[in-house]
Amino acid sequence: MLRPWVVQRETTLLTCAPFLKVSSQTVALPDGRMVDDFYQIEMPDYTCILPEMHDGRWLLLRSYRHGPRRVCLTFPGGQVAADEQAGAAAQRELLEETGHVARAWRPLGSFVTQANQRCQTAHFFAATGCEQVQAPDSGDLEEQELVMMSRDEVVRAFAEGECPILEHAALLAFALNAGICR
Numbered sequence: 214m215l216r217p218w219v220v221q222r223e224t225t226l227l228t229c230a231p232f233l234k235v236s237s238q239t240v241a242l243p244d245g246r247m248v249d250d251f252y253q254i255e256m257p258d259y260t261c262i263l264p265e266m267h268d269g270r271w272l273l274l275r276s277y278r279h280g281p282r283r284v285c286l287t288f289p290g291g292q293v294a295a296d297e298q299a300g301a302a303a304q305r306e307l308l309e310e311t312g313h314v315a316r317a318w319r320p321l322g323s324f325v326t327q328a329n330q331r332c333q334t335a336h337f338f339a340a341t342g343c344e345q346v347q348a349p350d351s352g353d354l355e356e357q358e359l360v361m362m363s364r365d366e367v368v369r370a371f372a373e374g375e376c377p378i379l380e381h382a383a384l385l386a387f388a389l390n391a392g393i394c395r
Contacts, residue, residue: 261290276357299336316342
């Protein structure tokens with residue numbers, strides 16, 4: 214029977230609140246071995262949303278993303294505040310980044326972003342029946358433009374490398390195969 218590791222001690226090495234915390238743990242393995250300096254990275258959880266308009270087109274953003282160091286397509290989303298539920302954060306982020314609200318929401322799953330260091334949890338949602346109720350006001354650093362695309366256009370854009378970000382590719386895969394996550 215597989216058993217979990219047990220954290221014996223944790224030391225914070227770096228804190229850059231509210232965005233990053235790095236710590237070192239001493240962990241006891243089930244077989245009795247001890248591992249010193251098993252590093253953990255904590256970052257805020259976030260949402261990633263696939264918004265579908267009344268006419269079936271999907272709403273994406275085009276903006277510069279500093280991780281891949283280029284302009285690319287992404288789905289809306291953002292940080293879950295410390296006192297916020299993921300679904301509420303998704304609704305807030307959709308409104309802030311795009312000015313849209315959705316008639317219906319469907320969670321597509323929540324996943325830890327790194328198997329050993331944890332990092333954060335990504336919460337994926339599909340939002341349908343979207344309509345614009347205000348101008349976007351994300352307050353983010355990047356400039357962005359709203360892009361309406363058909364499902365086939367989005368698939369083609371991702372296949373051509375227009376979105377090099379894993380969580381957005383994962384959201385597309387979940388949406389295209391909606392039965393895999395419930």
